[in-house]
Amino acid sequence: MVLEAISKNFFLYLSNNKVLDRLAKRYGSRFGADKIVGGEKFSQAIPLIEQLNEEGLEVTVDHLGEFVNSEAEAKERKQECIETIQSIAHNQLNSEVSLKLTSLGMDISEQLVKENMEGILAEAQKYGITVTIDMEDSSRCQATLNMYKTLKAKYDNLGTVLQSYLYSTEEDLKDLHPYDPYLRLVKGAYKESGKVAFTEKESVDENLKRLIKTNLLNGHYTAVGSHDDAIIDYTKKLVEEHGISRDQFEFQMLYGMRNQMQKDLKDEGYTVRVYLPYGEDWYGYFMRRLAERPANIAFAIKGIFSK
CATH class of the missing domain: 3.20.20.220 (TIM Barrel)
Incomplete structure (x- = not known):
């Protein structure tokens, strides 16, 4: 439960990061976001x-x-x-x-x-x-x-x-x-x-x-x-x-x-x-979904390593 809470807070923090938001727009939704967007x-x-x-x-x-x-x-x-x-x-x-x-x-x-x-x-x-x-x-x-x-x-x-x-x-x-x-x-x-x-x-x-x-x-x-x-x-x-x-x-x-x-x-x-x-x-939405359900992180990992 503690680990889950830390994970949730981490992704909620990232959801409001304007620098990462700009990078996400630049590089597209390749990090698994296409699975939920x-x-x-x-x-x-x-x-x-x-x-x-x-x-x-x-x-x-x-x-x-x-x-x-x-x-x-x-x-x-x-x-x-x-x-x-x-x-x-x-x-x-x-x-x-x-x-x-x-x-x-x-x-x-x-x-x-x-x-x-x-x-x-x-x-x-x-x-x-x-x-x-x-x-x-x-x-x-x-x-x-x-x-x-x-x-x-x-x-x-x-x-x-x-x-x-x-x-x-x-x-x-x-x-x-x-x-x-x-x-x-x-x-x-x-x-x-x-x-x-x-x-x-x-x-x-x-x-x-x-x-x-x-x-x-x-x-x-x-x-x-x-x-x-x-x-x-x-x-x-x-x-x-x-x-x-x-x-x-x-x-x-x-x-x-x-x-x-x-x-x-x-x-x-x-x-x-x-x-x-x-x-x-899509970036803020994607981060909040990762925060809600740790299993969603698998989408991002798959996106990073897929060709």
């Missing part, structure tokens, strides 16, 4: 989405990128999202879209990110495509939820994410109840202080179970974002015990992870959605 451009991800759809799996795509510092770049990210939505519709893909508000200018101005989001949501609404706002670190949590509530008043095709490792999340869930939220519930993947987050896995897991139960019993659509057998089994038993329709929830898993579990759940009749990221800014 769908390519640097959305066109490269399309065949993967088609294959997943053929296997009976649904998808959400995320154009990777965070911490945009210029208005021009934020508008470029907005246009990329719009073009992705149009491509999803044109290719008749069974896919939603996920995005981060920092990629659309949240750290620049509230008005900028609101305008960019409205452009994206209006386009997605034309095609009946749902857009999910990914949650970022705790310092941006409240701003993200505030923006979600503002936009949800106008757009129904909008979801967001809550992370069970934050102390505040249970209250956040109560606060979102009047908005009939579509929520992806996850444990969380950022390095956080013990002042704002649970540090013990058991506490994070128990809080996630509470969130899943509350949101489902409140009648809201729930995406259970977990690769953990215990969380998946808990959800199965919960919905059976309370007679909750399978149309009210889904399991979400990351591309390239627990592939057999994804297939098994689909074969059992559950909705399974695969989170498929793409883009040049």
Whole structure:
């Protein structure tokens, strides 16, 4: 457990290293990232989405990128999202879209990110495509939820994410109840202080179970974002015990992870959605995945030594 904690902290530290991020962009995703990232451009991800759809799996795509510092770049990210939505519709893909508000200018101005989001949501609404706002670190949590509530008043095709490792999340869930939220519930993947987050896995897991139960019993659509057998089994038993329709929830898993579990759940009749990221800014995402699951390090090692 100590070694695992050290490994997790190490990779979370690396995820925020700007020098390594620049090197990653320069040398590409050869260090195993192609096993969990769908390519640097959305066109490269399309065949993967088609294959997943053929296997009976649904998808959400995320154009990777965070911490945009210029208005021009934020508008470029907005246009990329719009073009992705149009491509999803044109290719008749069974896919939603996920995005981060920092990629659309949240750290620049509230008005900028609101305008960019409205452009994206209006386009997605034309095609009946749902857009999910990914949650970022705790310092941006409240701003993200505030923006979600503002936009949800106008757009129904909008979801967001809550992370069970934050102390505040249970209250956040109560606060979102009047908005009939579509929520992806996850444990969380950022390095956080013990002042704002649970540090013990058991506490994070128990809080996630509470969130899943509350949101489902409140009648809201729930995406259970977990690769953990215990969380998946808990959800199965919960919905059976309370007679909750399978149309009210889904399991979400990351591309390239627990592939057999994804297939098994689909074969059992559950909705399974695969989170498929793409883009040049894959480095931070890749490091956080290594931190979450030490077994993922094998992808990197294989990439380093493969020709």
